Amino acid sequence: MRPCSLSPRLLLALLLTVPAVACDSSRTGDPCLTSLDCLPPQTCYVRPIADAGFPAEATFPSGFCSRACDAEGAGGGCSGGSVCALSGGVLICAPTCQADTDCREGYTCQPVGGDRACVFRPP
Numbered sequence: 001m002r003p004c005s006l007s008p009r010l011l012l013a014l015l016l017t018v019p020a021v022a023c024d025s026s027r028t029g030d031p032c033l034t035s036l037d038c039l040p041p042q043t044c045y046v047r048p049i050a051d052a053g054f055p056a057e058a059t060f061p062s063g064f065c066s067r068a069c070d071a072e073g074a075g076g077g078c079s080g081g082s083v084c085a086l087s088g089g090v091l092i093c094a095p096t097c098q099a100d101t102d103c104r105e106g107y108t109c110q111p112v113g114g115d116r117a118c119v120f121r122p123p
Contacts, residue, residue: 061106
């Protein structure tokens with residue numbers, strides 16, 4: 001029996017597709033239960049920082065896939081389609097938006113630097 005092999009065209013198509021999927025910044029802000037639901041290097045944010053004055057029962061609605069960033073605004077180290085925003089008392093990459101309707105339920109579109117981002121809406 002002859003071993004199965006991939007044609008060079010199929011192999012090239014697969015190699016070009018996988019990096020595009022792995023780098024998809026549209027996953028920032030997706031719902032999650034654990035960090036395994038998020039694309040690395042993202043983490044699943046479930047609770048806002050208690051010291052930020054949020055009630056103890058406050059949560060990121062349905063979780064929020066993101067990663068920490070270092071400065072609010074476009075220069076904070078987030079990939080395209082997201083901006084560094086203060087959300088739930090922590091600086092994280094948040095998807096850009098134009099209006100609240102661009103954000104998931106429980107999040108609001110707020111000004112961040114010269115952009116707008118979907119951030120945690122306190123209860």
